[in-house]
Amino acid sequence: MTNIKSSSAKIKKFFRALGPGLITGASDDDPSGIATYSQAGAKFGLATLWTALITFPLMAAIQEMCARIGIVTSVGLTTTLKNHYSKTLLYLMMFFSVPAIILNIGADIAGMGAVASLMFPSISPMIFSVAFTILLVILIIYLPYNKIVSVLKYLCLSLFLYIAVPFFTHPNWGNVFRSTLIPTIKFDKDFIEIVVAILGTTISPYLFFWQVTMEAEDVKSSRQLILARTKIVKNEEDAATTEKKESNFISLLIRKMRLDVNLGMLLSNLVMFFIILATGTALFGHGINQIDTVEQAAKALEPVAGKASYLIFTIGVIGTGFLAIPVLSGSLSYIVSETFGWKGDLNSKFYQAKPFYIVITVSLLLGLLINYLGLSPIKALLYTAILYGLTSPILIAIVLHISNNKKIMKENTNSKLSNFLGFLTLIVMTVAAIALIYLQF
Numbered sequence: 001m002t003n004i005k006s007s008s009a010k011i012k013k014f015f016r017a018l019g020p021g022l023i024t025g026a027s028d029d030d031p032s033g034i035a036t037y038s039q040a041g042a043k044f045g046l047a048t049l050w051t052a053l054i055t056f057p058l059m060a061a062i063q064e065m066c067a068r069i070g071i072v073t074s075v076g077l078t079t080t081l082k083n084h085y086s087k088t089l090l091y092l093m094m095f096f097s098v099p100a101i102i103l104n105i106g107a108d109i110a111g112m113g114a115v116a117s118l119m120f121p122s123i124s125p126m127i128f129s130v131a132f133t134i135l136l137v138i139l140i141i142y143l144p145y146n147k148i149v150s151v152l153k154y155l156c157l158s159l160f161l162y163i164a165v166p167f168f169t170h171p172n173w174g175n176v177f178r179s180t181l182i183p184t185i186k187f188d189k190d191f192i193e194i195v196v197a198i199l200g201t202t203i204s205p206y207l208f209f210w211q212v213t214m215e216a217e218d219v220k221s222s223r224q225l226i227l228a229r230t231k232i233v234k235n236e237e238d239a240a241t242t243e244k245k246e247s248n249f250i251s252l253l254i255r256k257m258r259l260d261v262n263l264g265m266l267l268s269n270l271v272m273f274f275i276i277l278a279t280g281t282a283l284f285g286h287g288i289n290q291i292d293t294v295e296q297a298a299k300a301l302e303p304v305a306g307k308a309s310y311l312i313f314t315i316g317v318i319g320t321g322f323l324a325i326p327v328l329s330g331s332l333s334y335i336v337s338e339t340f341g342w343k344g345d346l347n348s349k350f351y352q353a354k355p356f357y358i359v360i361t362v363s364l365l366l367g368l369l370i371n372y373l374g375l376s377p378i379k380a381l382l383y384t385a386i387l388y389g390l391t392s393p394i395l396i397a398i399v400l401h402i403s404n405n406k407k408i409m410k411e412n413t414n415s416k417l418s419n420f421l422g423f424l425t426l427i428v429m430t431v432a433a434i435a436l437i438y439l440q441f
Contacts, residue, residue, distance in 0.1 A: 020214035024207050025264025029271045030324030031111035031317050032104055033201040037272050040194045041279030046179035052273040055202040060265040061421030065403040066208045067257045070215030072412050077212040078338035096391040101206050101332045102363055106370030109133055112321035115314045133368045140326050141350050141357050165278035165312055189439040196432045200388035205395045206331040213334045333359040393430045
C-alpha cells in the first residue's frame with residue numbers, strides 16, 4: 001500500500017513539474033490539427049505517416065529555442081522583437097500572425113459546435129458554438145493563470161483518446177511500419193497541399209509566442225518564490241555573486257524545460273500519427289476519401305470502426321478545442337498587447353488588464369463570426385494550417401536569429417545541434433511553401 005502511495009505521489013509530482021511544453025504540444029493537436037490529420041488519412045491512407053518522424057525533431061528544436069528565449073529574457077517574443085529589432089519586422093510579424101490565429105480560433109469553435117451537435121442532434125451547431133464562446137470568455141477572464149494551467153494539463157489527457165482509436169480499426173501493422181519508415185512523396189497539388197498543412201499545423205507560429213511567454217511567466221513566478229523564501233536582496237550582494245546565482249538559476253530552468261518540451265512535442269506527434277493511422281485505415285480503406293466537415297470525419301468512423309471510436313473522436317475534438325482556444329487567444333493578446341505597450345497578462349485581474357482581456361474577447365467573437373461566412377469548418381481548418389505553413393518560415397528565421405544573438409541570449413545561444421535542426425526546419429518549411437505556391441499556378 002505504501003509503495004502504491006509512493007508511486008502515486010511521484011506521478012503527481014512529475015505531472016506537476018510539466019508545464020508550458022506539455023500544454024504547447026497538446027494544444028498543437030487542436031481541432032485544426034485533427035481535421036488536417038483526418039483529411040490526410042481519408043485522402044491518402046497511410047501515405048503521410050512518415051511525416052510524424054520528420055516533424056517531431058524539427059518541432060522540438062524550434063520550441064526548445066522559443067522556451068530558452070523566454071527563460072533568458074523573461075519577456076514575450078513580441079517584446080524581444082520590439083526591444084532589439086526594427087518596427088517593420090514587428091508589424092510584419094503581426095500582419096502574418098494575427099489573421100491566421102483568428103481564423104484558427106473561428107475554425108476550432110465551428111468544429112467544436114459541429115461535433116457537439118452530433119452528440120445532441122436536436123441542438124444546432126451554432127447554438128453550441130455561441131455557448132462554447134461565452135464559456136471560454138468567462139473561464140479565461142475569471143480563472144487565474146495557475147487554475148488555467150491546471151485545467152489545461154488535465155485536458156491534455158483527452159489526447160490519449162486518439163491513441164486508442166486505431167485499435168478499433170484493426171490496421172495491417174506491416175503496412176503501418178512500412179509507411180512510417182519509407183516516405184511516400186507524390187508530386188501533385190493535393191498531396192503537397194496536405195503535407196504543407198501537416199507541417200503548418202504541427203510547426204504553428206502561434207505556439208512560438210505562447211512558449212516564449214509562458215516560460216517567461218514561469219521564470220518570473222519562480223524568481224519571486226525564491227526571493228520570498230530566501231529573502232535575498234540583490235543590493236546586499238556583490239555583483240559577481242548575484243550574476244552567478246542568476247546564471248545557475250537560468251541553467252537549472254533550461255534543463256527542466258528540455259524534458260517538458262520534448263515530452264510535449266512527443267505527445268503531439270504521437271496523437272498526429274494515430275489520427276492519420278485511424279482515418280487512413282477506417283476511412284481510406286473503405287473508400288471514404290472526401291471529408292468536408294468535422295462532423296463527417298467523426299460520423300464516418302462509426303459504421304466502419306464502431307460507436308466507441310466515433311464517440312472518442314467527437315469528445316476529443318471538444319476537449320482539444322477547450323485546450324487550444326485559450327492558448328490561441330492568449331497568444332494573440334500577448335502579441336497585440338506587447339506590440340502597443342499595453343499592460344496585462346493571464347495572471348492579472350480583468351480590471352488590472354482591460355485591454356489585454358478585451359483583445360482575447362474580441363478575438364473569440366471574431367472567430368465566432370467566421371461561422372457566418374459560409375466557410376465549412378474543415379476548409380477553414382485546412383486553410384489555417386496552410387496559412388501557418390506559408391508564414392512560419394519568416395518566424396522560424398526570426399527565432400533562429402534571436403536564439404543566436406549573444407546580446408540577447410548571453411551564454412545560452414544555440415548549440416550546433418539546435419542550429420542544424422533549426423536551419424533544417426527553415427529549409428523544409430520554405431521548400432514546402434514554395435512548392436505549394438508553385439502548384440497553385
